[in-house]
Amino acid sequence: MKLSQLRILVAVAARQNFTDAALDLQMSQSAVSHAIAMLEQNLGVVLFSRGRHGARLTPLGERIVEHAQEIVHRADEIAKEAELSKGLKGGQVRIASFRSIATHILPGAIAHFHQQFPAISVNLAEHEDYPHVEHALREGQADIGFTFMPASEGLEVWEVIRDEFVALLPITFQPAGSQLSWEELVAQPLIMPPVNYIMMRQVYQHAQTYGYALKVTYEVETDATIVSLVAQGLGAAILPRLAAEPIPAAVRAYSLPVPLERVIGVATLADALLSPAIYAFLDSLKTTQVLVS
Incomplete structure (x- = not known):
C-alpha cells in the first residue's frame, strides 16, 4: 500500500x-x-x-x-x-491558478521570487477555472491559489489585481463617438464563452442592469479562439483583458460603455499552517512590479 x-x-x-x-x-x-x-x-x-x-x-x-x-x-x-524546520534554505511552494494569471502574471512573479530565494522550488498547476483552484486548496493539493474575490468561505484572500472586461472588435470597426456605446456593441454578432461560465455571469448581469441583453451568435470555449474569430471580422467579444492577451493587430480593445472589472486575489486556507517558504512567496508577490500594472 x-x-x-x-x-x-x-x-x-x-x-x-x-x-x-x-x-x-x-x-x-x-x-x-x-x-x-x-x-x-x-x-x-x-x-x-x-x-x-x-x-x-x-x-x-x-x-x-x-x-x-x-x-x-x-x-x-x-x-x-x-x-x-528548513526555514528559507529550501522547501516548496505549490501554486494553483487559472490560465490567464498563469500565463501573464505568474511568470514575472515567479522569476522575481527565484531571484530572492533560489533554493525554494515552485510548482505551478494550471486549472480551468477558479472553482477548481479553490478545490485544490481545500484538498491540500496547493498552498496558494489565485481566485476571484470575494472567495468562498474558509479561505483567506488578498487582492492582487483588477482585470478589466473589454469589448473586442475588428480593427475595421469605428465607434460613432469617442467611446463604444451599448447600442454599437449589441448590434454586433457576439462571440462569447458559454453562458454557464461563472466568469461571464457578471458580464450578462452588467449589461442587463443597463437594459441590454447580450445575444450570442457564436459560443466558443477557448479565449484564444474567440480572439482569432474577432480578428477574422466575424463579430465582437467581451473578455477580461488578461484572458484576451495577446491582442493581435487586427483586433482593438474598448472599455465597456460602463466599465466592469473582476477582482483577482491570492488565497490560502484560513486555518492552514503556512511554511516560511509560502510566507516568503506571498511577501514577494506584494512587491512584484508586474502585479501593479
Missing part, C-alpha cells in the same frame, strides 16, 4: 468520478484507475461500485477512506513540519 494510492483513493471518493479525480490530480484517467485497481488487489476487497453513476464507495470503502484521509492529512502535516 502506497501513500500515492491513498491520495488517489481520497480524490476519487471526493469526486465520485475517475475522470474528475484524474483532472484534480493532474494524472491520466488510466493511471488513476490502475492505482485504485492495485489498491483493491493488495487489500483483497472492492472499494468502489462502478457504473453509469460514476464511482461510489462500497460500505467497506466508506470506512477505509476515513482512515486514508487521516493518513494523507498526517503525511501532509509531517511534510509541513519538515519544511518549517
